Amino acid sequence: MSAPASKRPAPVAGTAWRRWNRAVHRDLGYLCLGLTLAYAVSGVALNHIHHWNPNYRIERSRVPFSPSVGGDLEAVTREALAAVQETRPLKSSFEPAPGQVHLFVEGNTLRVDIARGTIEQERAVERPLLFPLNSLHLNRLKHSWTGVADVYAVALAVLAVTGILIPRGRNGLTQRGAWLTVGGILLPIIFLLALS
Numbered sequence: 001m002s003a004p005a006s007k008r009p010a011p012v013a014g015t016a017w018r019r020w021n022r023a024v025h026r027d028l029g030y031l032c033l034g035l036t037l038a039y040a041v042s043g044v045a046l047n048h049i050h051h052w053n054p055n056y057r058i059e060r061s062r063v064p065f066s067p068s069v070g071g072d073l074e075a076v077t078r079e080a081l082a083a084v085q086e087t088r089p090l091k092s093s094f095e096p097a098p099g100q101v102h103l104f105v106e107g108n109t110l111r112v113d114i115a116r117g118t119i120e121q122e123r124a125v126e127r128p129l130l131f132p133l134n135s136l137h138l139n140r141l142k143h144s145w146t147g148v149a150d151v152y153a154v155a156l157a158v159l160a161v162t163g164i165l166i167p168r169g170r171n172g173l174t175q176r177g178a179w180l181t182v183g184g185i186l187l188p189i190i191f192l193l194a195l196s
Contacts, residue, residue: 018165025162028155035152042137045130055131056107056124063119065112077103080112084121 045054065083067076077093080103091104103110107124135141139149164173164181171177 021162021165025159025166028159028162032152032155032159036156038133039137042130042133046134046137053124055127055134057127059121059123059125061121061123063121064117065114065119066117067114073101076101076112076114080110080119081105083119084108084110086110 042054048054063084065080067079073093073095077090080101081087081090086105086108088105088108091106093101093103095101099114101112101114103112109122111120112118113120136145136149139145164177167173167177169175173181
């Protein structure tokens with residue numbers, strides 16, 4: 001049984017905007033989850049680019065090689081590329097010594113030693129998950145992805161603002177939240193001042 005109209009509590013001022021604020025924050029949070037995780041993973045990977053290559057791993061292998069031709073460099077090159085099933089075009093080559101030739105293809109280096117009958121190969125292989133994530137993070141796709149990235153950046157700004165307006169009381173923006181907010185704003189400023 002509902003309370004009489006005179007006994008119902010009066011609506012609290014600001015309740016409507018708080019409801020909208022929570023709804024916007026919640027729904028944007030759901031929408032941004034996938035992109036946030038993708039940017040977080042690739043961001044950590046790219047931050048440590050001086051420790052490792054976040055896009056490629058190097059695979060080294062040795063393949064037996066017995067060319068059917070003698071000293072014809074062009075024919076040896078063709079046979080060597082076929083021996084390792086390399087179909088990409090040759091970028092350059094040089095002979096460091098008689099009976100040896102180094103072949104350079106995009107992402108692949110072949111050291112052919114006719115006397116030893118071997119091809120030593122160093123091939124750059126895309127990391128399965130990180131390469132595409134890093135491509136998105138660095139906006140290598142350009143065009144339509146630029147629009148997606150811009151919308152996502154605006155969504156993150158809205159999430160930040162709506163998020164600090166949700167808590168009330170001692171954890172709200174006027175008390176504990178104020179100190180944390182100031183700390184979060186000062187952090188990039190301190191680093192920018194240190195770099196300048």
